[in-house]
Amino acid sequence: MSKAVIKLTDLNKSFSHRAGNNHVLKQINLQVDVGEMVAILGQSGSGKSTLLSILGLLDVADSGCYYLCNHDVKSLSAYQLSQLRNQHVGWVFQNFNLIADMTVSENLMVPLRFNDAIKASEYANRVADVLSKVGLSDRCSFYPDELSGGQQQRVAIARALICQPDILLCDEPTGNLDSTNSRKVMDLLCDLHKEGRTVLIITHDSTVAACCQKAYSMVDGKLQLMSEQEFKYAV
Numbered sequence: 001m002s003k004a005v006i007k008l009t010d011l012n013k014s015f016s017h018r019a020g021n022n023h024v025l026k027q028i029n030l031q032v033d034v035g036e037m038v039a040i041l042g043q044s045g046s047g048k049s050t051l052l053s054i055l056g057l058l059d060v061a062d063s064g065c066y067y068l069c070n071h072d073v074k075s076l077s078a079y080q081l082s083q084l085r086n087q088h089v090g091w092v093f094q095n096f097n098l099i100a101d102m103t104v105s106e107n108l109m110v111p112l113r114f115n116d117a118i119k120a121s122e123y124a125n126r127v128a129d130v131l132s133k134v135g136l137s138d139r140c141s142f143y144p145d146e147l148s149g150g151q152q153q154r155v156a157i158a159r160a161l162i163c164q165p166d167i168l169l170c171d172e173p174t175g176n177l178d179s180t181n182s183r184k185v186m187d188l189l190c191d192l193h194k195e196g197r198t199v200l201i202i203t204h205d206s207t208v209a210a211c212c213q214k215a216y217s218m219v220d221g222k223l224q225l226m227s228e229q230e231f232k233y234a235v
């Protein structure tokens with residue numbers, strides 16, 4: 001069994017548009033192994049979100065191979081893809097994406113209800129475990145608008161963890177936070193990495209990338225591993 005959580009080979013993605021064909025991802029190769037914490041840096045419009053959507057099985061590539069946890073995603077039905085997404089991927093978004101009229105506990109149960117492998121009798125324990133991990137056990141009955149931005153992002157990380165995914169995909173996780181809350185969220189992601197979690201973060205923020213072991217740069221749809229020197233210079 002490969003140690004790769006993510007393995008992409010020669011992946012391409014284009015969008016057709018009135019103005020013509022836009023080749024957004026060009027021959028992308030990427031391997032993320034179990035336990036790695038990896039950043040993808042790149043300017044606006046370079047293709048980072050498009051890549052993340054494909055990695056998280058929200059979109060599909062036009063060509064190339066993608067193996068997620070040794071599953072060739074090309075060969076799977078829509079139902080199998082949704083189960084794979086739910087069981088293997090935890091998402092953390094820039095704007096938290098919590099459901100406003102649900103409490104923290106109810107928000108955390110949403111992914112559980114879509115996961116056929118987890119019994120309802122386990123829900124309460126799972127909610128308690130992830131809330132304790134993010135330091136918000138005392139906020140389980142709060143609504144999202146009763147929490148600070150940093151607390152909302154920590155709930156979103158708890159939600160991402162609740163199905164015990166193999167990888168956390170984080171899309172600008174500190175993009176809407178002040179520096180104090182950014183640091184708290186990054187400390188939490190670093191702690192999760194130290195426990196052995198695999199984390200992939202796309203970011204514009206070099207202080208976020210500095211927490212990662214490895215960084216790639218996305219330039220005009222091409223992904224390149226940054227050398228140690230480039231990485232040091234960038235952060």
Ligand SMILES: Nc1ncnc2c1ncn2[C@@H]1O[C@H](COP(=O)(O)OP(=O)(O)OP(=O)(O)O)[C@@H](O)[C@H]1O
Pocket residue numbers: 015016017022024042043044045046047048049050051
């Ligand atoms: N659904 C779509 N239809 C057409 N073009 C798209 C679509 N999604 C993205 N694009 C184009 O793909 C290119 C890359 O967009 P993408 O959102 O991946 O960049 P990004 O690096 O994530 O940018 P940002 O940092 O601003 O979020 C852009 O030129 C964008 O216009």
